[in-house]
Amino acid sequence: MDTQQEPRKTFVVPIGPQHPALKEPGHFEITVDGEIVTAATVRLGYVHRGIEKGVEGQNWAQAMYMLERICGICSHVHATAYALGVEALAGVQVPPRAQAIRVLVAELERVHSHLLWLGVAAHEGGFDTLFMYSWRDRELIMDVLEGLTGNRVNYSCNVLGGVKFDVDQKQSDAIRSAIDFLEPRTHHYLKIVTTDETLIGRTRNVGTLTAEEAERLGAVGPTARASGVARDIRVDSPYAGYPSFPVKTITAAAGDLEAKFIVRLEELFESYRVIREILDNLPPGDLSVRVKPRLPAGETVSRVEAPRGELLYYLRSAGGPNPDRVKVRTPSLCNWGTVLATAAGHKLADVPMLIAGIDPCFSCNDRLVTIRRRGDAETWTWARLRQYGIEYYR
Amino acid sequence: MRIGAMLGDISRSLFKRPVTELYPFERRPTPERLRGHLTFEASRCTGCKICVRDCPAAAIEIVTVDKATKRFVMRFHRARCTYCAQCVVSCNFDALGMSHECWELAALSQDPFRVSLGRPEDIEAMAAGGPAPSAPPAPAVA
Amino acid sequence: MNIELPPLVALLLFPGGLFILFSSTVYEWADRKLVAQFQNRIGPRLIQPVADVVKLLAKEEIVPDGVNPVLFHALPVVALVGTLTAALYVPMAGLKPSYSFTGDLVVTLYLLSLMTLSMGLAGANTIDRFSLIGATRALTQLFSYEAPFLLALLGPAIIAGSWQIAEVDQFARGHWWIVATQPIGFVVAVVGLMGKLELPPFDSPEAETEIVAGPMTEYSGRGWALFRIGRDIELLVGLTLMASFFLGGIANPIEFLLKTGGLLLVTAGLQSLFCRLRIDQTVGLWWRIGILLAVAQLFLLVFLR
Numbered sequence: 001m002d003t004q005q006e007p008r009k010t011f012v013v014p015i016g017p018q019h020p021a022l023k024e025p026g027h028f029e030i031t032v033d034g035e036i037v038t039a040a041t042v043r044l045g046y047v048h049r050g051i052e053k054g055v056e057g058q059n060w061a062q063a064m065y066m067l068e069r070i071c072g073i074c075s076h077v078h079a080t081a082y083a084l085g086v087e088a089l090a091g092v093q094v095p096p097r098a099q100a101i102r103v104l105v106a107e108l109e110r111v112h113s114h115l116l117w118l119g120v121a122a123h124e125g126g127f128d129t130l131f132m133y134s135w136r137d138r139e140l141i142m143d144v145l146e147g148l149t150g151n152r153v154n155y156s157c158n159v160l161g162g163v164k165f166d167v168d169q170k171q172s173d174a175i176r177s178a179i180d181f182l183e184p185r186t187h188h189y190l191k192i193v194t195t196d197e198t199l200i201g202r203t204r205n206v207g208t209l210t211a212e213e214a215e216r217l218g219a220v221g222p223t224a225r226a227s228g229v230a231r232d233i234r235v236d237s238p239y240a241g242y243p244s245f246p247v248k249t250i251t252a253a254a255g256d257l258e259a260k261f262i263v264r265l266e267e268l269f270e271s272y273r274v275i276r277e278i279l280d281n282l283p284p285g286d287l288s289v290r291v292k293p294r295l296p297a298g299e300t301v302s303r304v305e306a307p308r309g310e311l312l313y314y315l316r317s318a319g320g321p322n323p324d325r326v327k328v329r330t331p332s333l334c335n336w337g338t339v340l341a342t343a344a345g346h347k348l349a350d351v352p353m354l355i356a357g358i359d360p361c362f363s364c365n366d367r368l369v370t371i372r373r374r375g376d377a378e379t380w381t382w383a384r385l386r387q388y389g390i391e392y393y394r
Numbered sequence: 395m396r397i398g399a400m401l402g403d404i405s406r407s408l409f410k411r412p413v414t415e416l417y418p419f420e421r422r423p424t425p426e427r428l429r430g431h432l433t434f435e436a437s438r439c440t441g442c443k444i445c446v447r448d449c450p451a452a453a454i455e456i457v458t459v460d461k462a463t464k465r466f467v468m469r470f471h472r473a474r475c476t477y478c479a480q481c482v483v484s485c486n487f488d489a490l491g492m493s494h495e496c497w498e499l500a501a502l503s504q505d506p507f508r509v510s511l512g513r514p515e516d517i518e519a520m521a522a523g524g525p526a527p528s529a530p531p532a533p534a535v536a
Numbered sequence: 537m538n539i540e541l542p543p544l545v546a547l548l549l550f551p552g553g554l555f556i557l558f559s560s561t562v563y564e565w566a567d568r569k570l571v572a573q574f575q576n577r578i579g580p581r582l583i584q585p586v587a588d589v590v591k592l593l594a595k596e597e598i599v600p601d602g603v604n605p606v607l608f609h610a611l612p613v614v615a616l617v618g619t620l621t622a623a624l625y626v627p628m629a630g631l632k633p634s635y636s637f638t639g640d641l642v643v644t645l646y647l648l649s650l651m652t653l654s655m656g657l658a659g660a661n662t663i664d665r666f667s668l669i670g671a672t673r674a675l676t677q678l679f680s681y682e683a684p685f686l687l688a689l690l691g692p693a694i695i696a697g698s699w700q701i702a703e704v705d706q707f708a709r710g711h712w713w714i715v716a717t718q719p720i721g722f723v724v725a726v727v728g729l730m731g732k733l734e735l736p737p738f739d740s741p742e743a744e745t746e747i748v749a750g751p752m753t754e755y756s757g758r759g760w761a762l763f764r765i766g767r768d769i770e771l772l773v774g775l776t777l778m779a780s781f782f783l784g785g786i787a788n789p790i791e792f793l794l795k796t797g798g799l800l801l802v803t804a805g806l807q808s809l810f811c812r813l814r815i816d817q818t819v820g821l822w823w824r825i826g827i828l829l830a831v832a833q834l835f836l837l838v839f840l841r
Contacts, residue, residue: 058450059447059448061448061450061480061484062448062449062450062480064450064480065450065451065476066450068478069476129400129403129404130400133400133403136413139413143425146425146427146428147425147426147427148427149427150425150427150428150429150477150479150492150494151428151429151477154476154478156429156478156479156480159480159483164482164483165427188403191399192399192400195396195399196396196397196398196399196400197396197397198397199399288483
């Protein structure tokens with residue numbers, strides 16, 4: 001044994017599964033040397049609920065509500081993606097008023113999600129005051145959504161073929177006054193984020209992700225846009241009402257945490273603009289169109305832009321009343337690689353902010369992922385999946 | 395270079411009332427569209443059971459007291475309901491709605507969670523030994 | 537005020553002992569309530585800190601694996617004892633300090649640091665990784681703010697010509713408020729006090745979102761209660777010292793309440809304004825700016841007398 005070169009003792013700090021930094025369970029093993037991080041690994045799967053299997057036992061109308069509850073903050077976009085897929089399979093044309101209302105609620109949800117993220121990221125950095133104020137302002141959007149849809153979270157605004165409710169004058173006024181209050185507040189938060197010295201010290205040049213790295217790791221959503229990668233499904237392949245109410249892609253070049261703050265806050269301005277535009281130009285018409293209980297056989301992919309990035313739904317119908325296969329690919333799953341790649345070299349104190357920087361939604365992303373480099377597709381049957389699970393935990 | 399960018403906010407807040415709502419001592423009026431407890435208009439129900447079929451949580455059972463005279467009772471499992479309003483939309487006869495006043499539904503035992511909705515005479519007739527309810531069995535992890 | 541109380545009363549009841557234990561909880565409540573008000577929310581009720589302590593004393597204390605049990609149980613007691621003893625030398629509640637001798641400024645500061653030291657040792661005493669990192673950070677922070685803080689407090693001592701807190705207090709009462717003549721020293725002292733008490737933005741030894749509770753992670757029940765009480769008393773003693781030195785001495789209980797209350801308002805405001813500093817940023821701040829300011833203040837004093 002060579003005693004002259006002893007291996008360095010590694011010191012592993014476990015962040016999770018239970019940790020005040022994480023809102024949901026996930027396991028990070030951060031190897032530190034003093035205060036500097038040398039390596040990071042992640043293990044997910046603590047919030048796996050078997051939803052994809054569960055919806056196979058329900059009919060097409062019921063499945064939407066289960067899929068809506070994959071995530072609390074992006075529940076509407078999950079339901080929208082699913083509804084768009086079902087409508088594509090059924091071959092129905094959703095009335096334009098319903099599509100516009102879907103976009104309205106989606107943008108309101110984006111506002112709510114980004115304000116929530118602002119608070120959470122500030123809290124991870126120890127800036128509780130910004131956390132309290134941004135969540136206080138978020139309450140306005142929650143109240144508006146409650147008045148519009150009937151619930152603060154899990155809006156259930158979609159039905160297969162359209163939406164459930166209409167936007168009348170009273171709702172429109174409530175939304176407008178909330179947005180009028182929030183817009184100067186958002187300017188104020190943007191100013192705080194870009195000028196407050198202590199916050200800049202924690203976010204500028206921390207977790208810098210270059211555009212090449214973002215492309216290589218497959219980052220999506222504001223995480224990628226903060227590195228200059230202009231990837232936004234609302235612009236690249238518009239869906240629902242977006243062809244009539246286009247949005248602009250917001251990017252930033254720096255790729256660090258500050259850029260992520262800036263991108264998300266500036267997206268809020270875009271959302272406010274689109275919401276006002278929709279309220280001014282709501283197309284007349286029906287709210288929904290009838291979709292038969294049994295869909296014709298086929299498969300379809302629908303992609304939407306969740307507040308965290310690209311959300312992908314694959315639906316397959318065998319011609320019956322139940323879905324044959326629903327596969328969900330959520331944006332947070334793509335962004336984990338960026339955290340692990342950028343963590344090395346930073347201080348331990350930066351790690352919670354790095355994790356919060358991609359706006360992780362652990363509930364969304366607990367799926368089985370197999371990365372194959374060869375490129376030939378493979379189909380796993382349920383028996384094989386079950387066997388894999390048994391061996392994994394042995 | 396600014397230190398204390400939130401100084402304006404915190405100095406103003408020193409003299410304002412806190413924004414916290416003192417529930418349950420202060421209650422704000424709920425919005426009209428709030429999806430609360432289910433309401434059932436028995437006179438409009440035709441017993442088609444589309445609501446039972448479409449409920450994602452198996453929270454509704456329709457008990458047929460008398461099919462010929464269209465007397466139906468709804469057994470509503472309040473704890474299973476997800477308050478999604480799919481049943482309201484699915485019903486072609488406008489027999490269902492969601493109350494916006496009855497939403498404080500916590501209880502200390504299971505009994506208050508099983509509610510029978512409908513005309514009082516129908517509910518009595520059902521309790522007196524009507525036919526068995528027809529609904530999918532509760533999911534394995536109710 | 538120069539009331540002479542029997543020594544046993546002064547030690548156990550007022551203004552030592554029980555009085556300190558209860559008034560420190562009131563100060564903790566005031567601090568939390570002020571921070572809440574700054575954040576536009578309701579804070580805790582008045583009896584909340586007392587309720588916390590009572591609940592914690594009633595809970596089971598879990599001694600984790602791998603610790604030295606003697607140290608584990610003794611350290612909270614040492615911390616509390618240190619701060620309680622330090623309280624005897626400052627003009628608590630506006631009365632003359634109960635036990636006063638030449639050089640007690642240094643002893644008081646040392647006793648307050650004993651609190652931080654025992655927290656650091658408590659963190660190093662376990663095998664829990666969060667505690668170890670928290671202990672390192674606590675001791676690093678102790679290392680960085682101690683020098684400027686001490687130098688800043690030396691300012692009034694030099695002016696008053698004494699190392700005894702009671703005499704500095706006496707001097708401060710008779711002259712202009714020292715904060716007007718030594719503003720830089722005051723700023724360094726207040727910020728140093730926040731570092732000593734590990735209040736945000738200097739709470740990185742106890743950063744909840746990074747290392748759970750830092751050195752305190754493994755403590756529960758009685759030990760945790762004692763540490764908490766020690767922290768509150770440290771707050772009270774620190775505020776009293778600051779008010780007595782820089783804000784014109786404390787002559788009677790009314791002045792005591794007003795001056796320490798005013799300082800608490802300022803510290804609560806500073807707590808709400810900033811993002812938490814990383815430990816390397818804290819060290820950088822103190823060893824670059826803090827010490828320069830403190831030394832500059834001292835030079836000004838010495839040359840401009």
